[in-house]
Amino acid sequence: xxxxxxxxxxxARTFCVLFLVLASIILVFYLIKxxxxxxxxxxxxxxxxxxxVHHLSPKEKLVLLDVLxxxxxxxxxxxxxSKISSFETDMDFSSEANETSFKFSDFLTQKLGSSxxxxxxxxxxxxxx
Numbered sequence: 001x002x003x004x005x006x007x008x009x010x011x012a013r014t015f016c017v018l019f020l021v022l023a024s025i026i027l028v029f030y031l032i033k034x035x036x037x038x039x040x041x042x043x044x045x046x047x048x049x050x051x052x053v054h055h056l057s058p059k060e061k062l063v064l065l066d067v068l069x070x071x072x073x074x075x076x077x078x079x080x081x082s083k084i085s086s087f088e089t090d091m092d093f094s095s096e097a098n099e100t101s102f103k104f105s106d107f108l109t110q111k112l113g114s115s116x117x118x119x120x121x122x123x124x125x126x127x128x129x
Contacts, residue, residue, distance in 0.1 A: 054104040064104070073108075087111060 049066040056062065059078040064071065071087040 052104050052107075054108075062104070062108075064107075085112060 047068055051064040051066055051071070053064075054062040061076050062084070063074050063076055065074060066072075073084045073086070075082050075084050
């Protein structure tokens with residue numbers, strides 16, 4: 001017959017083995033994550049850099065990204081991310097920021113100003129008629 005002390009000893013032994021198995025699984029996953037990062041994929045290089053962010057409302061913003069040398073403007077909402085435009089020219093934001101205070105709206109007007117101005121005046125003319 002099993003006595004009370006034998007039952008508690010079996011319970012403690014089962015709990016210890018379960019703890020060791022779970023701890024070893026966690027350790028193995030940690031070591032895999034720590035040492036299996038491929039070279040160039042997750043290292044010192046940043047392939048995507050956030051150049052600037054302009055908040056339009058609490059859940060909407062414009063984000064200017066540098067992705068592998070290309071500059072991309074994206075719009076981010078709570079439900080959607082969409083590409084607005086991309087720019088081929090390289091821009092150095094650090095020198096502009098040192099010379100004068102860099103404003104995102106000035107950059108946006110400079111790069112997309114003519115197309116937005118034309119579309120905006122067309123919309124105003126259509127709405128006024």
